[in-house]
Amino acid sequence: MVDLNAFIAEVASKINNSVTGIKGTPQELYEASLHIFRAGGKRLRPALVYASGRAFGADEDALLAFATGVELFHNFTLIHDDIMDNDDYRRGVPTVHKVYGIPTAILSGDLLFSLALHIPLSYCSTKMKSSRCIDASRKLAWASVTVAEGQALDMMFESMKEVSEEQYFEMIYKKTAALIEASVYIGGVLGKAEESELKLLSSYGKNLGLAFQIVDDILGIYGKEEETGKPVYSDIREGKKTLLIIKALNIATGEDKELIEDVLGKKNLEKEKYSEVADLIEKLGVLQYAKSKAEGFVADALEDLKNLEGKCDTEYLTLLKDMAYVVVKRRK
Amino acid sequence: MVDLNAFIAEVASKINNSVTGIKGTPQELYEASLHIFRAGGKRLRPALVYASGRAFGADEDALLAFATGVELFHNFTLIHDDIMDNDDYRRGVPTVHKVYGIPTAILSGDLLFSLALHIPLSYCSTKMKSSRCIDASRKLAWASVTVAEGQALDMMFESMKEVSEEQYFEMIYKKTAALIEASVYIGGVLGKAEESELKLLSSYGKNLGLAFQIVDDILGIYGKEEETGKPVYSDIREGKKTLLIIKALNIATGEDKELIEDVLGKKNLEKEKYSEVADLIEKLGVLQYAKSKAEGFVADALEDLKNLEGKCDTEYLTLLKDMAYVVVKRRK
Numbered sequence: 001m002v003d004l005n006a007f008i009a010e011v012a013s014k015i016n017n018s019v020t021g022i023k024g025t026p027q028e029l030y031e032a033s034l035h036i037f038r039a040g041g042k043r044l045r046p047a048l049v050y051a052s053g054r055a056f057g058a059d060e061d062a063l064l065a066f067a068t069g070v071e072l073f074h075n076f077t078l079i080h081d082d083i084m085d086n087d088d089y090r091r092g093v094p095t096v097h098k099v100y101g102i103p104t105a106i107l108s109g110d111l112l113f114s115l116a117l118h119i120p121l122s123y124c125s126t127k128m129k130s131s132r133c134i135d136a137s138r139k140l141a142w143a144s145v146t147v148a149e150g151q152a153l154d155m156m157f158e159s160m161k162e163v164s165e166e167q168y169f170e171m172i173y174k175k176t177a178a179l180i181e182a183s184v185y186i187g188g189v190l191g192k193a194e195e196s197e198l199k200l201l202s203s204y205g206k207n208l209g210l211a212f213q214i215v216d217d218i219l220g221i222y223g224k225e226e227e228t229g230k231p232v233y234s235d236i237r238e239g240k241k242t243l244l245i246i247k248a249l250n251i252a253t254g255e256d257k258e259l260i261e262d263v264l265g266k267k268n269l270e271k272e273k274y275s276e277v278a279d280l281i282e283k284l285g286v287l288q289y290a291k292s293k294a295e296g297f298v299a300d301a302l303e304d305l306k307n308l309e310g311k312c313d314t315e316y317l318t319l320l321k322d323m324a325y326v327v328v329k330r331r332k
Numbered sequence: 333m334v335d336l337n338a339f340i341a342e343v344a345s346k347i348n349n350s351v352t353g354i355k356g357t358p359q360e361l362y363e364a365s366l367h368i369f370r371a372g373g374k375r376l377r378p379a380l381v382y383a384s385g386r387a388f389g390a391d392e393d394a395l396l397a398f399a400t401g402v403e404l405f406h407n408f409t410l411i412h413d414d415i416m417d418n419d420d421y422r423r424g425v426p427t428v429h430k431v432y433g434i435p436t437a438i439l440s441g442d443l444l445f446s447l448a449l450h451i452p453l454s455y456c457s458t459k460m461k462s463s464r465c466i467d468a469s470r471k472l473a474w475a476s477v478t479v480a481e482g483q484a485l486d487m488m489f490e491s492m493k494e495v496s497e498e499q500y501f502e503m504i505y506k507k508t509a510a511l512i513e514a515s516v517y518i519g520g521v522l523g524k525a526e527e528s529e530l531k532l533l534s535s536y537g538k539n540l541g542l543a544f545q546i547v548d549d550i551l552g553i554y555g556k557e558e559e560t561g562k563p564v565y566s567d568i569r570e571g572k573k574t575l576l577i578i579k580a581l582n583i584a585t586g587e588d589k590e591l592i593e594d595v596l597g598k599k600n601l602e603k604e605k606y607s608e609v610a611d612l613i614e615k616l617g618v619l620q621y622a623k624s625k626a627e628g629f630v631a632d633a634l635e636d637l638k639n640l641e642g643k644c645d646t647e648y649l650t651l652l653k654d655m656a657y658v659v660v661k662r663r664k
Binding site: 024025026028029080083084102103104106107109110111113114115117118121122124125129130131133134135137138141142144145147148149151152153155156170 | 356357358360361412415416434435436438439441442443445446447449450453454456457461462463465466467469470473474476477479480481483484485487488502
């Protein structure tokens with residue numbers, strides 16, 4: 001049996017080594033690009049590439065190239081999102097644009113994005129000139145288009161008074177789940193997964209990603225600053241249209257509704273005001289609702305894996321299962 | 333004989349049709365992404381992809397996918413560069429961040445970059461699952477890494493008192509010539525060009541790109557606003573370390589040197605001050621020096637093409653020759 005924590009530590013170590021080896025000129029740009037990467041991170045996406053890849057017998061060098069690409073791509077989105085959202089902290093350290101200024105932060109993200117595709121494609125062009133390598137690269141590029149669309153929707157929603165749950169789910173699918181779906185797909189396609197299996201892997205990744213984002217929404221209100229690395233109540237402060245806020249606005253009435261509307265998106269109120277809204281959301285049953293939704297997606301993800309039993313390596317299939325549970329239990 | 337202007341018009345029309353067909357959600361993001369593309373542009377890079385591709389018998393659909401990718405990538409760099417340089421106008425219209433704000437402009441660039449790789453890779457994954465398709469994609473991703481490095485150097489140079497010509501040439505190779513080199517290489521590799529021929533195509537593209545940037549530097553001081561779409565003297569105003577300014581600082585002495593140092597990088601002086609510097613640069617023989625440099629690179633580019641004679645379609649080889657001449661003669 002592969003232990004989940006040992007596995008994640010193994011992948012993280014591979015990725016950290018791979019990324020630390022990235023060098024270029026000017027050095028200052030590379031430093032800025034890796035600022036957030038060095039501050040930590042779960043390396044969830046690389047772990048998914050590896051788990052799914054090993055389940056289907058993929059080449060280890062191929063997995064390293066693509067897992068590195070996926071993680072760099074993820075870090076690129078964090079750097080640019082922080083500029084767009086004007087966030088000051090990430091992973092407990094000041095964001096890239098706070099340290100290096102906006103122009104360098106934009107460029108750092110652009111460089112990571114470039115590397116995210118250059119590293120896998122360089123691997124493909126020297127080692128594995130197959131259609132599977134092309135398809136893995138295509139899926140990563142597809143995710144990048146989709147994530148940009150998701151971030152645009154997320155920003156648009158901030159200034160919209162009403163956002164439906166359907167719109168919300170489209171947004172988080174694009175913004176968060178697409179890259180997680182791509183990570184799992186890429187592992188499988190670099191291995192021997194066939195089309196029907198790739199569909200199940202994609203579905204697992206999508207469900208996992210949706211659950212992941214809902215848990216993120218919960219942590220954006222109820223997470224502890226020392227665990228998440230982000231200021232507490234940040235989503236309320238920024239008026240983010242998260243599942244909790246959409247649902248709360250939807251079912252609250254009278255004074256309750258007024259309170260939420262008054263506080264949402266106001267950046268400089270006293271802490272008590274935000275905590276009042278957080279308490280209200282819980283009282284309205286919305287926290288519980290969000291938790292059940294996340295658990296529902298995890299159940300769907302597990303169902304996808306069940307359909308893969310007997311078609312791939314059991315040990316790594318079990319790891320994918322374990323990772324689904326971890327997503328709902330995480331506190332950061 | 334293929335007429336150069338007819339050829340460029342043909343390519344431009346193909347690219348315009350291809351790009352106009354790009355759709356996605358949210359529509360606002362796609363609108364912002366295509367704002368600068370719609371304002372015009374020479375479509376020089378797609379023309380190079382086509383000319384070199386046809387010279388080596390590449391598939392027309394492959395050329396369209398990659399030429400579109402190269403042009404979208406180029407437009408992405410323009411959008412982000414305009415934010416970093418705080419430029420208000422491009423191609424005679426307000427820049428994306430002036431119209432849509434910085435967050436949407438960042439994201440528009442990210443979307444174009446994503447599409448720039450997704451369109452070629454989608455083509456490869458359905459139509460041409462060959463190592464040549466992988467190599468063309470790799471070269472585009474390589475150019476994207478290199479262009480980011482070049483832009484970083486360009487920004488660093490603005491705050492450096494002394495920049496050598498050697499440093500300047502490294503910067504413009506990365507910032508400008510690498511993508512032009514990639515465009516020519518991509519055409520050839522999508523066709524039947526062999527390694528020695530790809531080297532010559534790359535060298536031609538590199539030389540052409542270096543000449544192109546020097547001419548851009550000349551137009552950045554001596555270009556007419558109604559032709560370039562950019563405010564006159566903009567490079568002096570922004571303190572850009574262009575070949576002209578580096579060389580002028582290098583050879584000017586006494587009052588001349590003081591005048592250049594006083595005016596360079598100051599944004600709000602009277603127009604006469606900038607024109608005084610422009611006149612001085614010409615008087616010092618630096619304008620002539622820059623012109624000769626550009627012509628030297630064009631001569632090298634033509635030499636590369638000479639070595640390709642008999643190895644590919646003569647008509648398109650002649651077009652590549654014509655394009656080299658156009659680069660030094662252009663006024664916008």
